[in-house]
Amino acid sequence: MHKRCLISLILIITMAVSTAIAFGATTTTSKYTGSKFTHNSRFDNMLIVDGVDVSAWQENVDWAKAKADGIDFAIIRIAGRGYGAAGNMYKDGQYAKHIKGAKEAGLMVGVYYFSQAITEKEAIEEANETLKYLAGEELDMPVFMDYEFAGANDGGRLVNAKLSKAQMTKNAVAFCETIKAAGYDAGFYSNLLFLRNTVDGKSLGNKYSMWAAQYYGHCEYEHPYSIWQYSSSGKINGISGRADCNFWYLENTPKATTTNSIANCEVSFTTASTYLYNSGKPIEPEVIVEKNGVKLKKGTDYAVGYIKNTAIGTGYVMVQGKGKYSDYKLIPFTISNKLPEDMGIHANVDIKSDKYKFGDWVTGVDFDTKVDTFKKKLVLGEGLTCKVTTAGGKEVTSGNIGTGMKLVVSDSKGEIIGNAPIVIKGDCDGDGKCGLSDLLRLRKQIMSIDKYGGAQLKALDINKDNSVGLADLLACRKHIVGITAIKN
Numbered sequence: 281m282h283k284r285c286l287i288s289l290i291l292i293i294t295m296a297v298s299t300a301i302a303f304g305a306t307t308t309t310s311k312y313t314g315s316k317f318t319h320n321s322r323f324d325n326m327l328i329v330d331g332v333d334v335s336a337w338q339e340n341v342d343w344a345k346a347k348a349d350g351i352d353f354a355i356i357r358i359a360g361r362g363y364g365a366a367g368n369m370y371k372d373g374q375y376a377k378h379i380k381g382a383k384e385a386g387l388m389v390g391v392y393y394f395s396q397a398i399t400e401k402e403a404i405e406e407a408n409e410t411l412k413y414l415a416g417e418e419l420d421m422p423v424f425m426d427y428e429f430a431g432a433n434d435g436g437r438l439v440n441a442k443l444s445k446a447q448m449t450k451n452a453v454a455f456c457e458t459i460k461a462a463g464y465d466a467g468f469y470s471n472l473l474f475l476r477n478t479v480d481g482k483s484l485g486n487k488y489s490m491w492a493a494q495y496y497g498h499c500e501y502e503h504p505y506s507i508w509q510y511s512s513s514g515k516i517n518g519i520s521g522r523a524d525c526n527f528w529y530l531e532n533t534p535k536a537t538t539t540n541s542i543a544n545c546e547v548s549f550t551t552a553s554t555y556l557y558n559s560g561k562p563i564e565p566e567v568i569v570e571k572n573g574v575k576l577k578k579g580t581d582y583a584v585g586y587i588k589n590t591a592i593g594t595g596y597v598m599v600q601g602k603g604k605y606s607d608y609k610l611i612p613f614t615i616s617n618k619l620p621e622d623m624g625i626h627a628n629v630d631i632k633s634d635k636y637k638f639g640d641w642v643t644g645v646d647f648d649t650k651v652d653t654f655k656k657k658l659v660l661g662e663g664l665t666c667k668v669t670t671a672g673g674k675e676v677t678s679g680n681i682g683t684g685m686k687l688v689v690s691d692s693k694g695e696i697i698g699n700a701p702i703v704i705k706g707d708c709d710g711d712g713k714c715g716l717s718d719l720l721r722l723r724k725q726i727m728s729i730d731k732y733g734g735a736q737l738k739a740l741d742i743n744k745d746n747s748v749g750l751a752d753l754l755a756c757r758k759h760i761v762g763i764t765a766i767k768n
Contacts, residue, residue, distance in 0.1 A: 342517075386589070389419055423465070491505065491506075506528065557592050624638075719756050
């Protein structure tokens with residue numbers, strides 16, 4: 281349904297550490313406050329993700345600017361209850377706009393409800409109000425109950441209710457369980473004192489994702505939490521005035537918590553794993569997710585988010601389980617201002633063809649394809665140029681396209697932005713045909729007389745099973761004698 285099944289893994293991570301307060305050597309400087317923050321040792325070697333939470337107070341947010349500034353997630357107020365005696369509920373007038381804008385800019389999104397519930401019935405009412413406004417909206421992060429005292433100086437209803445710790449905890453559980461029953465992950469937010477003294481934060485942390493607020497150099501909360509709201513005075517591009525800043529802690533190599541765990545799946549890129557920096561615009565590589573060789577379906581079995589994918593350095597694809605699949609997996613990729621020699625022709629290169637496929641290799645080229653015919657089937661984006669070269673870089677302007685040649689794509693400034701070897705199945709010798717010379721190379725490869733690599737080895741794998749063997753030899757023979765033609 282809507283559930284990402286993220287919370288089970290986060291709970292395993294946070295419960296696996298000691299409840300003692302321990303601060304490790306990991307200290308980072310927030311670019312949004314300029315201050316240094318020391319992270320609890322339980323988060324050593326974890327990925328620290330920057331995010332923001334917003335409400336109607338932040339009316340006009342330029343989410344693309346916030347994403348380019350390194351903000352990877354947003355937790356958005358969807359509704360709340362007034363702290364007056366009547367306890368009237370209200371909708372956040374900006375929630376739909378914020379969710380749409382944040383998603384379109386490539387941020388991962390969660391929501392929160394500002395609660396002032398004094399009974400379990402009211403907490404359930406608040407959760408149902410949240411679900412009504414969500415109306416099935418897909419989320420990447422939990423639905424949080426924001427539970428804290430408000431209007432203390434004016435006689436706030438939650439203050440005046442003078443509820444016991446046990447009752448406050450029951451209210452929180454009632455909200456979260458209603459959210460979970462609807463298929464969403466549930467979470468709980470509050471400040472340090474409220475978590476310690478007003479609810480049973482430890483028991484809530486054993487069930488739900490915890491979001492702790494403390495505006496200090498380190499978070500002193502001793503029980504499980506995975507998000508720390510560390511400041512309310514951040515300066516973030518695209519957000520006017522002060523902004524709430526948060527750290528989200530993710531395991532780099534998470535362990536599986538269920539049989540159908542994304543953590544146990546194989547995830548690979550459809551193209552390259554190194555991408556050219558694109559002036560702060562998000563880089564969003566496509567991935568293939570498989571379990572025991574069977575491809576999973578995006579949107580049904582998993583969802584994809586992106587972290588640290590606008591700046592030079594290491595970005596991450598975050599694959600989160602959906603439906604019957606749980607947990608998550610982080611897949612690193614590189615963003616560079618200069619790509620390696622054989623960087624491939626990846627998604628950022630505006631080149632299309634109804635005949636050829638691009639990636640680490642250029643494939644789909646028929647035998648006896650002339651250079652000019654090959655180039656005519658390429659559609660290049662504005663300002664881009666291309667050429668065919670030998671493996672050594674010399675331009676080829678006539679004759680057949682052959683295995684080992686390269687397609688090189690450059691931008692309007694002449695900078696190379698894509699470079700991939702061409703592979704024609706059955707053509708190992710690079711003449712653009714499949715003949716006796718290629719058959720001889722196949723036999724030598726199988727008998728370990730000669731060893732080929734790169735594009736030549738790919739060309740020998742005629743049946744595309746990632747190995748070279750007798751089936752490829754048979755396919756080559758059938759092609760040569762005219763029984764069954766090799767199809768590229």
